[in-house]
Amino acid sequence: MSVSFKGVTKRFGDLIAVKNVNLEIQKGEFFVFLGPSGSGKSTLLRIIAGLEEPDEGEVIIDGKVVNRVDPSKRDIAFVFQNYALYPHMKVYDNIAFPLKMRKYPREEIHTKVLEAAEMLGIRHLLEKYPYQLSGGEQQRVALARAIVRRPKVFLLDEPLSNLDAKLRVRLRFELRKLLHDQLNTTTIYVTHDQAEAMTMADRIAVINKGEVVQVDTPGRLYNNPVNTFVAGFIGTPPMNLLKARLQNGRIQLGRLSIFSPSLGEKKETQDVILGIRPQDVKIGSEEGIKATLLGVEKLGGGVIVHALLEDQEITSYSEQRGLDAKIEGKGHIALLFDGPLYIFDASTDELVKVLTDYKFEVT
Ligand SMILES: Nc1ncnc2c1ncn2[C@@H]1O[C@H](COP(=O)(O)OP(=O)(O)OP(=O)(O)O)[C@@H](O)[C@H]1O
Ligand SMILES: [Mg+2]
CATH class of the missing domain: 2.40.50.140 (Nucleic acid-binding proteins)
Known part of the structure; x- marks a missing residue:
């Protein structure tokens, strides 16, 4: 599904969290929102999911304005920045939950849960409860729960932030391979880590203070930054x-x-x-x-x-x-x-x- 923003603005009291954003994200695209802390990335994602309502403008999914469509009707899987697992369920049941809700047959649920757990390296944790897991392990369970079903759009908000450096580098590679190359699902991914954005994205929107500064491929952002903000944000050490x-x-x-x-x-x-x-x-x-x-x-x-x-x-x-x-x-x-x-x-x-x-x- 394609996702677009037309003149979207979101205020929290006096604060303008998202300012006149216009974007067109193509079907099957791996699209990244990249920006510093507080720039409005999560707010943009929450607007797509329907968890925040824009004050101005339109959000369009697959050609239809969805401003008034309930989040549950948008066929979107969301991994939150502060992911919440069901504390009373074992890891296995947490991952299986979205499939059980949709009444998948038991056998299929079992295969899909094992597949997702394998990919995220958490098969040995399936019988544990969330409180028995480290932050990074919980984050991987949340990712597994999002990928077991096949939604039309994945929204991922800093899903690798709690992992150690080595695992993060491996998973960013695996995630792109799965979501983009295999499932070909439209994925919108939030990060403040430019290396993650550069390695994963088809295109990146660089966000600063609620505004989209530049939308481009990683290569063009690096070689043709439109201003000093993008120039200093992309590349290490900074320009x-x-x-x-x-x-x-x-x-x-x-x-x-x-x-x-x-x-x-x-x-x-x-x-x-x-x-x-x-x-x-x-x-x-x-x-x-x-x-x-x-x-x-x-x-x-x-x-x-x-x-x-x-x-x-x-x-x-x-x-x-x-x-x-x-x-x-x-x-x-x-x-x-x-x-x-x-x-x-x-x-x-x-x-x-x-x-x-x-x-x-x-x-
Ligand atoms: N519910 C809310 N009420 C009031 N202000 C909010 C609310 N949610 C977000 N904000 C403010 O809006 C701005 C954008 O927040 P947002 O969470 O979108 O930033 P972010 O880019 O995701 O940052 P981070 O990288 O730290 O997660 C911030 O200044 C934040 O304080
Ligand atoms: Mg955020």
Whole structure:
């Protein structure tokens, strides 16, 4: 089923939790709402489920306005952020419950419960009660209960938040495979974890303060962020965002000068934000832009270097070999920019240009 929002606004008293949201989610799509805490993600999901009523606008499921349709009539499975299991039922019966309600035959219920439990790695817990389980185990039971039946839409609100890192990485892969590749069910998934969003989604809506900032594929969000919010939210470590000025076809950042034919010759000065990903900031041996070394974080596979460039903090991320020799015991290091530069308008935070052909010099 397709799901769309037309001018949807939701207020809680003075607070605007969701502001004029327009979205079209296709049938079979794996769609993610990504945003920081309090941005309105859960509220959007609850509006689709019918647990909150919008103050303005329409919610359309499969071409029909459902604003006044009861939640139970929407054929939607919801895993809440604060999932609640039935405390007096064993795990097996919790998972079987939606099927029993719909009067499935016993044998079929049994097969489906085992299948779901197998996938989520909780087969050994079927005879336990919820109070005997850890938070992560309870969360997996809630997921199993949602996937045993085949609803037309899955709404999942941070369903992996209570799991350890290893399990989270495995399950995000398994969940997408099951919900998207096998069942082909429309799935709307909420998370504040950009890595989860990037790996799972067909498309992502980035939400900030109740508003949809950008809707795009993971690749396009990463390569063409519409503003500094998206640029800083997608990718780890976050994109460097440095204050600079644009004049006469040059970007000036303290003594560092960047020039490019695609910048134009505009005479008047414009305040801009210069964005560059840490992966594109390389550590040179001698040549390069001088910066003061602030510290180093070693991650095993890669290294994050923190430095001060013309009084602004900048980070570099690399898996470069021989890096130690370039930074160890040094107060100063040399930086090289090697990758796209993003120019944002400092007054609106919006992307103006992506530069790929540029040169830099220190004056
Ligand atoms: N029932 C409510 N009454 C009053 N305010 C609410 C209610 N539900 C949500 N809010 C407010 O609306 C805003 C959006 O909340 P929402 O739960 O949608 O955020 P979220 O993006 O899901 O955040 P999180 O990542 O922390 O779960 C928040 O400022 C929140 O305090
Ligand atoms: Mg939430």
